[in-house]
Amino acid sequence: MVARSRILVIGPAWVGDMVMAQSLFIALRRDGAEVDVVAPQWSLPLLARMPEVHRAIALPVGHGNFGLLERWRIGRSLRAYHYDRAIVMPRSFKSALIPFFAGIPRRTGYRGEMRYGLLNDIRPLDKQLLPRVVDRYVALGLPMDAPLPPRDIPLPRLNVDVENRQRLIRQLDLDMARPAVAFMPGAEYGPAKRWPLPHYAALARELLASGRQVWILGSAKEQADGEAIVAAAPSVRNLCGMTRLEDTVDLLSLASAAVSNDSGLMHVAAATDVPLVALYGSSSPTYTPPLSHEARVLYLGLPCSxxxxxxxxxxxxxxxxxxxxxxxxxxxxxxxxxxxxx
Structure with a gap:
C-alpha cells in the first residue's frame, strides 16, 4: 500500500479567499494527499466545514503582524508530523517562515517578497494564463511542468450542520413558513464594493410585498447597515452580529436565494449552493467570481470598472x-x- 503524502498548506487571511482555497484542498485530497492547514483563528470553524481538511492549525498572529517568535514556535512543533510538502498560498515573506522552520523538504509558492531560500519550489505567476484567484490556488498543487490553466477546478462546498441549523431556527425564532431571501450588504474591503443601502431596502420592500421574507446576514460591523434597511423596510429581520461565521453557512442553506456584494459572505453563499445574485462594482467577476452553478452575476462593466x-x-x-x-x-x-x- 502506497503511503499517503502529507501536505501542509499556509492558508489565506480573508474569508472569501479561504473559501476559494477549498478548491485547492479538494484537488489535493482527490490526488490522495492528507491536507493540514495553518490559518487564522477565526477561520478554524470554517475549515471544520471542509471535509478535505484533515487538521486545522491556528496561527495566533494578528493580520499584518510579523510574529516571528510565534511562527518559529509553530514551525518547530510541526517537525514531528514529517510533512512531505508545503504549499504557501499568500505571497508575503512572513507566510513562508513556518514551513521553513518546520523543515519541510519541498516548499511551494509564487514568487513574492524575496522568499528565495524559504521556498525551494518557486513558481512564476502568469496573470494572463491564470486570471482567476481560484486558478492560481489550484495551480499551486500541480507539478511544476503541468499544463496551465488547470482544466478541472473543483467547486468549494461547505458542509451544513443540520443540528446547528435547527438550533438557530429555535434560537432566532425564524419563520419557516415563508421563503427567505438573505441579504449580505457588507464588504470588508471598502465602500466601493457595497451596493447602496437604499437599493437593498427597495428590493426588500418588493420581496416582502411578494410574500417572501428577508434576512440580513453579517457581523456586528454590519449591524447599523442592517438597521438602516429595516428602518426603510419594516418586517426585515436584521441578524447581523447575532450569529457566528459558521452559523451563516447553516442559515444560507435555509434560504431560497441570496443577494450579496462581492464579499467573503458571497463566497460562503456560493459554497452552500444557495441560488445567488452577486453584485460587482469596483471589483471584477473575472477575477473572483462566485464559484457556483447557482449564481447570477450583475456587473455593469462601466469604462471606469x-x-x-x-x-x-x-x-x-x-x-x-x-x-x-x-x-x-x-x-x-x-x-x-x-x-x-x-
Missing part, C-alpha cells in the same frame, strides 16, 4: 448606484423561474 479601489475615485460609485433594484429583482425571478421549470 474595475478600479479595485476601496473608495470610488469618482465619489458616487456609479458602478453600483446605477445597478437598480428592478435589475436585481429580475435576476432573482429568473432564478426562481428556472427552478420551477426544472
Amino acid at each position: 474595475p478600479c479595485f479601489k476601496r473608495h470610488c475615485p469618482l465619489g458616487d460609485t456609479p458602478c453600483l448606484k446605477d445597478m437598480t433594484p428592478p435589475q436585481v429583482m429580475s435576476a432573482l425571478q429568473s432564478i426562481w423561474e428556472s427552478e420551477d421549470h426544472a
Whole structure:
C-alpha cells in the first residue's frame, strides 16, 4: 500500500479567499494527499466545514503582524508530523517562515517578497494564463511542468450542520413558513464594493410585498447597515452580529436565494449552493467570481470598472448606484423561474 503524502498548506487571511482555497484542498485530497492547514483563528470553524481538511492549525498572529517568535514556535512543533510538502498560498515573506522552520523538504509558492531560500519550489505567476484567484490556488498543487490553466477546478462546498441549523431556527425564532431571501450588504474591503443601502431596502420592500421574507446576514460591523434597511423596510429581520461565521453557512442553506456584494459572505453563499445574485462594482467577476452553478452575476462593466479601489475615485460609485433594484429583482425571478421549470 502506497503511503499517503502529507501536505501542509499556509492558508489565506480573508474569508472569501479561504473559501476559494477549498478548491485547492479538494484537488489535493482527490490526488490522495492528507491536507493540514495553518490559518487564522477565526477561520478554524470554517475549515471544520471542509471535509478535505484533515487538521486545522491556528496561527495566533494578528493580520499584518510579523510574529516571528510565534511562527518559529509553530514551525518547530510541526517537525514531528514529517510533512512531505508545503504549499504557501499568500505571497508575503512572513507566510513562508513556518514551513521553513518546520523543515519541510519541498516548499511551494509564487514568487513574492524575496522568499528565495524559504521556498525551494518557486513558481512564476502568469496573470494572463491564470486570471482567476481560484486558478492560481489550484495551480499551486500541480507539478511544476503541468499544463496551465488547470482544466478541472473543483467547486468549494461547505458542509451544513443540520443540528446547528435547527438550533438557530429555535434560537432566532425564524419563520419557516415563508421563503427567505438573505441579504449580505457588507464588504470588508471598502465602500466601493457595497451596493447602496437604499437599493437593498427597495428590493426588500418588493420581496416582502411578494410574500417572501428577508434576512440580513453579517457581523456586528454590519449591524447599523442592517438597521438602516429595516428602518426603510419594516418586517426585515436584521441578524447581523447575532450569529457566528459558521452559523451563516447553516442559515444560507435555509434560504431560497441570496443577494450579496462581492464579499467573503458571497463566497460562503456560493459554497452552500444557495441560488445567488452577486453584485460587482469596483471589483471584477473575472477575477473572483462566485464559484457556483447557482449564481447570477450583475456587473455593469462601466469604462471606469474595475478600479479595485476601496473608495470610488469618482465619489458616487456609479458602478453600483446605477445597478437598480428592478435589475436585481429580475435576476432573482429568473432564478426562481428556472427552478420551477426544472
